[in-house]
Every structure is written in structure tokens, then in C-alpha cells.
Amino acid sequence: MSPVRYALSDRIAVLTVDNPPVNALSQAVRAALADAVSRFAADEDAEIAVILGAGRLFIGGADISEFGKPPADPWLPEVIAAIEDCPKPIVAVIHGTALGGGLEVALGCHWRMAMPGTKLGLPEVTLGILPGAGGTQRLPRLVGLQAAAEMITSGRPMTAEAALDAGLIDHLGQGDDVLAAARSWAADLLTQGVVARPTGRIAAPSGDLSDMRAEMQAKSRGEVAPVTALDAVAASTSLSFADGMAEERRLFRELMDTPQRAGLIHAFFAERATAKLPEIAGIAPREIDRLGVIGGGTMGAGIATSALLAGLPVVLVERDEAAAGRARDTIAANLAAAVKRGKLDADRRDTLLDVSLVTATDYDALAPADLLIEAVFESMEVKQEVFARLDAVARPGAVLATNTSYLDVDAIAAVTSRPQDVIGLHFFSPAHIMKLLEIVVARDTAPDVTATAFALARRLGKIPVRAGVCDGFIGNRILSHYRTAADHMVLDGASPYAIDRAIRDFGFAMGPYQVSDLAGLDIGFATRQRKAADAHPRDRAPTFADALYHAGRLGRKTKRGYYDYSDDPKGREDPETLRLVQEARADASREFTDEEIVRRYMAAMVNEAARVVGDGIASRPLDVDVVFLHGYGFPRWRGGPMHWADTYGLDRILADIREFARDDDHFWQPAPLLTELADKGATFESLNRKDTK
Numbered sequence: 001m002s003p004v005r006y007a008l009s010d011r012i013a014v015l016t017v018d019n020p021p022v023n024a025l026s027q028a029v030r031a032a033l034a035d036a037v038s039r040f041a042a043d044e045d046a047e048i049a050v051i052l053g054a055g056r057l058f059i060g061g062a063d064i065s066e067f068g069k070p071p072a073d074p075w076l077p078e079v080i081a082a083i084e085d086c087p088k089p090i091v092a093v094i095h096g097t098a099l100g101g102g103l104e105v106a107l108g109c110h111w112r113m114a115m116p117g118t119k120l121g122l123p124e125v126t127l128g129i130l131p132g133a134g135g136t137q138r139l140p141r142l143v144g145l146q147a148a149a150e151m152i153t154s155g156r157p158m159t160a161e162a163a164l165d166a167g168l169i170d171h172l173g174q175g176d177d178v179l180a181a182a183r184s185w186a187a188d189l190l191t192q193g194v195v196a197r198p199t200g201r202i203a204a205p206s207g208d209l210s211d212m213r214a215e216m217q218a219k220s221r222g223e224v225a226p227v228t229a230l231d232a233v234a235a236s237t238s239l240s241f242a243d244g245m246a247e248e249r250r251l252f253r254e255l256m257d258t259p260q261r262a263g264l265i266h267a268f269f270a271e272r273a274t275a276k277l278p279e280i281a282g283i284a285p286r287e288i289d290r291l292g293v294i295g296g297g298t299m300g301a302g303i304a305t306s307a308l309l310a311g312l313p314v315v316l317v318e319r320d321e322a323a324a325g326r327a328r329d330t331i332a333a334n335l336a337a338a339v340k341r342g343k344l345d346a347d348r349r350d351t352l353l354d355v356s357l358v359t360a361t362d363y364d365a366l367a368p369a370d371l372l373i374e375a376v377f378e379s380m381e382v383k384q385e386v387f388a389r390l391d392a393v394a395r396p397g398a399v400l401a402t403n404t405s406y407l408d409v410d411a412i413a414a415v416t417s418r419p420q421d422v423i424g425l426h427f428f429s430p431a432h433i434m435k436l437l438e439i440v441v442a443r444d445t446a447p448d449v450t451a452t453a454f455a456l457a458r459r460l461g462k463i464p465v466r467a468g469v470c471d472g473f474i475g476n477r478i479l480s481h482y483r484t485a486a487d488h489m490v491l492d493g494a495s496p497y498a499i500d501r502a503i504r505d506f507g508f509a510m511g512p513y514q515v516s517d518l519a520g521l522d523i524g525f526a527t528r529q530r531k532a533a534d535a536h537p538r539d540r541a542p543t544f545a546d547a548l549y550h551a552g553r554l555g556r557k558t559k560r561g562y563y564d565y566s567d568d569p570k571g572r573e574d575p576e577t578l579r580l581v582q583e584a585r586a587d588a589s590r591e592f593t594d595e596e597i598v599r600r601y602m603a604a605m606v607n608e609a610a611r612v613v614g615d616g617i618a619s620r621p622l623d624v625d626v627v628f629l630h631g632y633g634f635p636r637w638r639g640g641p642m643h644w645a646d647t648y649g650l651d652r653i654l655a656d657i658r659e660f661a662r663d664d665d666h667f668w669q670p671a672p673l674l675t676e677l678a679d680k681g682a683t684f685e686s687l688n689r690k691d692t693k
């Protein structure tokens with residue numbers, strides 16, 4: 001059956017794009033849409049056509065899975081030109097979402113209507129490309145230069161209401177029945193005697209984007225698509241429509257060929273692949289109607305907020321009334337911020353706080369909960385005590401989860417009579433904002449408990465990644481390793497500021513010493529104390545970090561850490577830090593270029609990541625990528641550490657590690673999986689393919 005249906009009644013032709021799940025514009029859809037438009041043009045009984053999408057949305061855009069493959073006719077810009085050039089009026093009726101090429105189809109139509117709640121956007125830059133089917137030329141003609149530039153370079157969608165105000169659509173539909181609304185509006189337009197009005201013939205917009213360009217360039221940290229997209233939009237002011245389209249095409253092709261496009265599209269599919277695991281395929285999750293949260297600090301309150309926002313009632317237990325009150329206040333503040341951001345209305349916030357949230361001091365209040373998440377102090381002793389108490393009160397079949405960020409979940413499960421019901425749910429702070437959730441599957445965790453954790457993640461709008469039990473799971477284990485590589489460079493003579501700068505220039509949101517200041521130097525100190533007993537004689541302790549800790553420089557919370565925050569919230573470099581670091585070094589004779597800093601940092605990251613995959617702690621390399629993109633500020637356009645490593649070359653990483661091992665063959669030991677893949681000339685991606693496609 002054709003993916004575009006053609007139906008005619010009452011002089012109205014309805015062209016329905018039907019290509020589940022998101023009506024993407026694959027080659028078959030493009031061809032069928034072009035045919036349907038020709039048929040309408042030739043159909044003497046049809047006076048107006050409506051294009052709409054079957055299912056829950058209009059059109060989700062070009063078919064991303066075709067990117068990187070040889071282009072196949074017809075091109076989307078040609079199909080849209082056929083729509084625009086049709087002498088009879090064609091109307092887009094948009095519901096759900098119209099993204100990328102989907103919105104570009106609508107821009108090529110002569111009239112546009114959207115149903116309430118619809119999102120309209122051109123998210124191409126988030127995939128490393130730009131709107132390549134006329135979006136950069138038609139949108140400015142409809143909404144003006146500045147608004148178009150903002151929409152295209154941010155990739156952010158707008159609501160139907162905002163689109164009406166901006167002039168992007170002409171009419172806001174009503175009701176739930178898209179087809180009925182479409183037919184009714186088309187009939188009105190016919191009565192009004194409307195004619196085809198090609199967007200491309202609207203006068204070119206005027207204005208200047210050079211200030212915006214300079215600002216974007218300064219902030220881009222190496223990402224190319226947004227600035228290039230801006231250049232395409234700017235072309236609409238100086239070139240004819242036809243020449244502007246040609247310029248858009250040229251820039252689109254340029255971006256299509258970049259590794260950044262490949263990295264961003266890898267990220268897109270990797271995020272959707274993390275939940276596809278053979279071990280939970282077809283397994284029904286347990287029902288979750290009520291959550292229990294134990295501990296109402298930043299983490300517990302954030303988890304509770306996340307659940308409330310997703311419509312799940314929460315019972316939160318704290319050790320006394322005062323602590324329970326503080327937890328409630330934190331949750332109220334989180335929800336107030338959600339109201340301010342427009343994510344929640346004030347009435348609903350009141351209901352969530354008054355009805356859906358129960359705070360208590362007695363564990364018995366947790367008895368009705370279907371899934372209990374412990375978020376207390378990070379200590380094995382404390383967590384085991386909590387789990388013994390949960391075991392006594394939780395109903396049979398309830399899932400018992402720990403939010404530990406590195407402790408042994410098997411040892412926590414062992415104090416209960418039901419280790420099969422125990423799992424790790426490692427949220428990232430702030431838990432109601434951060435999307436990443438490491439799901440730590442312990443030795444005895446039942447498959448339906450794992451499936452329940454993935455179902456919960458979906459409900460909370462999180463991106464779940466399966467991890468196995470080890471110190472730090474996927475993310476914190478790898479972090480600890482590359483952070484050690486950075487510390488070694490500081491011990492050998494590099495300035496922490498130089499390292500932070502080089503890492504930011506690579507594209508990370510923050511350098512490792514800025515991260516330390518944010519987390520608190522006391523956290524790192526406590527971790528070193530905890531691990532001291534297992535230390536190897538050849539491990540090199542970061543004496544400078546201890547010196548800063550002992551000097552009371554705990555980071556942002558004490559206004560001084562590696563940086564000085566006393567009169568600058570962003571932090572200033574501080575000569576006192578450099579003095580303390582210098583004193584704490586034994587021998588600091590080396591200099592490091594930015595290039596070597598990045599090589600060492602990334603080699604350590606990829607090497608430990610290869611061990612994490614080789615040990616089965618991460619199911620696939622793509623799981624590591626997603627953890628780093630969403631939990632550790634890894635530049636999305638580089639696709640994640642494993643994707644980046646494939647691009648850089650596994651043989652080169654191995655050569656780097658061997659080079660560094662000449663000075664320190666204790667720290668720099670190549671991971672067996674890395675050696676194996678590099679020797680075979682294989683990639684990490686080859687392991688993703690085996691499991692997911």
C-alpha cells in the first residue's frame with residue numbers, strides 16, 4: 001500500500017502520509033507524495049488539497065536512517081517545489097509534531113493550520129545539519145529574519161499558539177478530530193475562494209545577522225551546524241529565492257559530510273537503543289502506582305519531584321519531622337521552578353504537594369509503595385541498615401532500589417530476604433532535571449525487576465542505561481580513571497587551569513577541576529580515604545588535592561577550591577591554588593601541550609571504557625556513549641567517547657597508551673578489548689551492530 005493515501009470528496013482531496021512510527025519522509029514517502037500532488041493537480045474534481053499525517057503526528061522529518069547513504073530520488077526540495085508550484089491551493093493540517101522536513105513540507109504548502117498542542121520545529125542543527133528542504137529560505141519569509149534565525153539555530157520547537165502569533169501558521173484548529181477539522185477549514189477556504197500562494201514568492205526579508213553570528217561563533221566550542229545554519233538563513237536576505245535554495249543546498253551538503261553529523265546522529269539512535277536489551281524483551285514489568293523514597297536530601301527530593309511531575313504519588317520518609325519538612329520545602333522549590341519554566345501550572349503544583357506527596361517519619365508509611373528508592377547517605381553500613389528495615393515493611397513483590405553512585409548493590413541486596421527484588425537506580429543530580437538513569441542490575445535481580453526499572457525510567461522521561469555492579473558502575477568508574485590521568489599530569493607539572501581549558505576546548509561543558517569544585521573537594525577526599533586500603537604501591541596519590549582539602553578549599557560551597565568564587569560566580573584562577581599545588585608536587589618538571597593533555601585524558605577515558613564494556617559492566621559501547629553525553633558533559637557532536645574513539649582510530653589510541661606506558665606502565669595498561677579490536681582493525685561500532693540491529 002502507498003504510504004500516501006489519496007481520497008477525494010466534496011472537491012477536497014485529502015493526502016494522508018502514513019509511514020509509522022513518525023511518518024518520516026523516506027524515499028517511498030517522497031515518491032508517493034510527489035505522485036499524490038500530481039494526481040491532485042490533474043484531478044478535475046478536486047479544487048483544494050489537504051496534507052495531513054496518519055497516527056499521532058504530522059511528519060517527523062526526513063528519514064534519519066537514510067543519512068550517510070547515497071541519496072535517492074526524488075529529493076525532498078523537489079517534492080516541496082511541486083507542492084508550492086501547484087496552481088490549486090494545498091493546505092497543511094498539522095497535529096502532534098511537525099519537525100524538520102515535516103515542517104518544510106508545511107512551509108511549501110499555501111496555507112497552514114495546526115491543532116492545539118502541536119509542536120513545530122526545525123531541529124536539524126541538533127543532528128549536525130541544517131534545514132535542507134527550503135526551511136532556511138521559506139521560514140524567514142513567513143516569520144521574519146530574527147525569529148527564523150533563532151528557531152533554526154536553536155532547533156527548539158514552538159507551540160501552535162506561538163506559531164500563529166509568529167505568522168508561521170494561518171489558523172488554529174479545534175477539537176480532537178484532525179480530519180474533520182481539516183475538511184472543515186478546507187471547505188471554508190474554498191468558500192473564501194483562496195488561491196495558491198507560494199511562500200517562495202514572498203519578498204525577501206531584510207536585516208543583518210552579523211552580531212548574532214559573532215556571538216554564536218564565540219560560544220560554539222567547535223560545533224559547526226548552528227553557525228552554518230545561520231549563514232544559510234542570512235543568504236535569504238541577499239539572494240533570490242532560487243539562489244538562496246542553491247546556497248542552502250550547498251551548505252547542507254557541506255554539513256552532511258562532517259564527522260559532527262555522524263556523531264550527532266549516532267547520539268540520536270544510541271539514546272533510543274539503550275532500552276533495547278534482549279534480557280528484558282517481552283518481559284512484563286511489575287505495576288508501579290506509588291513510589292516510596294527514603295531520604296529527602298537533594299537527591300531524594302529530586303527523585304520525588306521527578307516522580308510527582310510524572311504523575312506518580314510519592315511517600316517520602318525522613319528520620320524526623322524537621323528533616324521531613326526540609327524535604328517538602330526542597331520539593332516545593334523544585335516544583336515552583338517547574339511552574340516558572342512553564343512546565344507545570346500552579347493549580348497542579350498545589351495538588352501535587354497537598355495530595356500526591358506524603359511525608360512521614362515512620363517506615364510503616366512505605367508499606368503500600370510498589371517501588372522504594374533509598375537515597376540516604378553514601379555509606380554501606382547506613383544503606384544496609386535501611387535495606388534491612390525496608391525488607392521488614394515493604395509489601396511482597398515491591399521493588400527495592402538503591403540510589404548509590406558506586407557501592408556494591410549485591411552487598412546491599414544481601415541483607416534482605418529478597419535479593420531478586422533489589423536493583424540500583426543511579427540518578428544524576430539534580431534528579432528531576434538530569435535525564436540519565438543508570439540501572440544497576442545486581443547478581444540476583446529478577447528480569448521483571450529490571451524491566452520495571454526501564455518502564456519507570458520511561459515514565460519519568462529518563463534515558464535508562466543498563467550497568468553491572470562494580471565500583472562506580474559505568475560513568476563514575478570511567479570518570480575516576482581519566483580524572484586520575486589528569487591528576488598525574490598536574491603532579492608532573494601541568495596547571496589544573498591549563499587542563500580545564502584544553503578539555504573545554506575539546507568541547508566538554510567543564511574541565512575536571514571545575515567539576516571538582518562543583519561536587520566539593522571533600523567528596524573526592526572521602527573517596528580516596530575509602531579506596532586507600534585497596535591502593536596499589538605504584539598508585540600516585542593527588543597530594544595537591546589533599547593539600548587544597550586540608551586548606552579548607554572545598555570548592556564552590558566554601559567560595560574557594562581550585563578556583564576563587566568570592567567575587568566571581570564563574571570562578572577566577574587563583575595564584576594561591578597554584579602555590580599549594582606546587583608545594584604538594586614532588587617533581588614537576590614536565591610541560592604539556594593542549595594536544596597532549598587531550599590525548600592523555602581521552603586515552604584514559606576510552607581505555608577504561610573498553611574495560612567496562614569488556615567486563616560486561618556496560619552492555620555495548622553505545623551505552624557508554626549515552627552515559628557520557630547525559631551525565632558527564634561530553635560534547636554531543638562528538639557522539640560520545642566510544643564513537644569519538646572510532647573516529648580518531650583505535651590503533652592510534654593504543655599507540656598513545658603504549659607511548660604513555662613508557663613512563664608509567666602501571667597506570668597505562670591497554671584494555672584487552674581495545675587491543676583486540678585495534679589488532680583486528682575493528683571498531684566499537686561493530687559491537688553495537690551485533691547487539692542492536
Ligand code: 3H9
Binds near residue numbers: 061077101131269272
Ligand atoms: C530533516 O528533516 C532534514 C531536512 O531538513 C532536509 C532533508 C533534505 N527518521 O523518538 P521516538 C524513529 S532531519 C527515522 O522514540 P517519540 C526512532 O528512531 C530530521 N527514524 O518517538 C524510533 O525508532 P525505534 C528532523 C525516526 O514519540 C521511533 O521512530 N527531524 C525519525 O518519543 C520512535 O521515535 C527530527 O530531528 C526520523 N526522522 O518522539 C525529529 N524520528 O522505535 C527526530 C524518529 O526503532 N525525531 N524515528 O527506536 C524526534 O524528535 C522524535 O522521534 C519525535 C517522536 C518527536 C518525532
